[in-house]
Amino acid sequence: MRASHLEDFYQFLRFPSVSTDDSYSARLTECGHWLVEKLTRIGLTAKLHPTPGHPVVWAHNEQKPGRRTVLIYGHYDVQPPDPLELWDSPPFEPVLHDGYVFARGATDNKGQILSHILGIEEQMEANGDLPVNVHLVVEGEEEIGSGNLGNFLAQNRDALKCDVVMVSDTGMIARGVPTISYGLRGVAALELKVTGPKMDLHSGIYGGAVMNPLAAMSRLLASLHDTNGRITIAGFYDDVLPLQEWEREMWSKLPVNPEAELLKETGVPELFGERGFSTLERIWARPTAEINGMGGGYQGQGTKTVIGREAMAKLTFRLVPNQDGEKITALAEEHLRKNCPPSIRLEMTPGHSGPWYLTDPYSQFGCAAQRAMRDAFARDAVLIREGGSIPIVSQFRDILGVETLLLGLALPDCRAHSPNENFPLENLDAGIRINKAVLKELAA
Ligand code: BES
Ligand code: MN
DSSP states (O other): OOHHHHHHHHHHHHSOOBTTOGGGHHHHHHHHHHHHHHHHHTTOEEEEEOOSSSOEEEEEOOOOTTSOEEEEEEEOOBOOOOOGGGOSSOTTSOEEETTEEESTTIIIIIIHHHHHHHHHHHHHHHHSSOSSEEEEEEESOGGGTOTTHHHHHHHTTTTTOOSEEEEOOSBOSSTTOOEEEEEEOEEEEEEEEEEOSSSOEETTTSBTTBOOHHHHHHHHHHTTBOTTSOBOSTTTTTTOOOOOHHHHHHHHTSSSOHHHHHHHHHOOSSOOOOTTSOHHHHHHTSOEEEEEEEEESOOSSSOOOEEOSEEEEEEEEEEOTTOOHHHHHHHHHHHHHHHSOTTSEEEEEEEEEEOOEEOOTTSHHHHHHHHHHHHHHTSOOEEEEOSSOOTTHHHIIIIIOOOEEEEOOBOTTSOTTSTTOEEEHHHHHHHHHHHHHHHHHHHO
């Protein structure tokens, strides 16, 4: 590993590019500028494109006729670092321990997208050009649903014309095992608020005579699942495609024990999920309803005999083929509305969403990716789906008309979105090799 590569990684990680929190806006723009400078220095034409939200970085080499064109996508925004007290070192001051760099965004997605940039840098240095035409699009809003990137793609559709998209923003099933994801789950968000009395009330004076908003919210949230982990929203599973037999068979032969791994990674006493499905199927091919946050009432020290005036909860649904986000949100709203007692008011606000994605890993480009991964790791790639979402991937298909290769570098214990997120330098190197091998395969 070159010292300059590590220095680039550290500089990139020091920007607190938290997209969901407006107070970080200027930091995101600075991070975008840093990328533009880096990409210009390695010989690409690079520009920062403003959007109504955070800017998009767009760079390319000389587009020569008769060559394949690949669009490499990544994101420079990160999830909030909190809870801060659970980090062993500050989230935006990267440190190296035993070959792993610790910082928010180390894996998701700065390490992964940087490895492609460094791969391009090394090739530009060695050959003065790349074997194919390349567009690099690095956005600042992936973690909040990529709300402005679709427009950017539509507005620049002709200039961004390409044969295939390559993304490293997914997982490897284990260290050293090259992993191609041919599916992603989608996501749809819904925020709930229940309000009762016009102010917080003394629970002795009023308790018993009014409905408690927190009790109402608890009932509503509890009504989403039965005890078998199955979602009780009417029609929720109607459009779910069953797992294909070839996938079931392939997944059963993966060189991992998913139950043992998950117990270790999460520290839960026992796994839990929808009855009747394997662990991998539950994560990769079944939809879920998750409560991501809930609040209300007294949260301070000691007791307070109060009936809070409101309660809130943040929900997201993970979606699988062929579910439709808007339809699922509407079904969920209908279910909650029906289950809401008249003695309380319920407000529901849909949030960001992104569709699922499923592609053929044996397509022409899928096979090229499999060969490139074998080349980069000296071992056959495994083919999986992912539980996470990358909202823009389905729009690469809808707007640009191309498929996406998901060549992941995130390790199972990378702690994306959690405290002590980390990325091994070994995978920064692997990403550089993937970049070179894929561009070479696509040129052939
Ligand atoms: N890199 C992840 C997606 C991911 C995670 C893919 C795990 C495969 C395995 C991405 O940055 C992400 O976290 N996306 C969000 C999207 C959402 C906020 C719209 C997600 O999945 O929660
Ligand atoms: Mn993420």
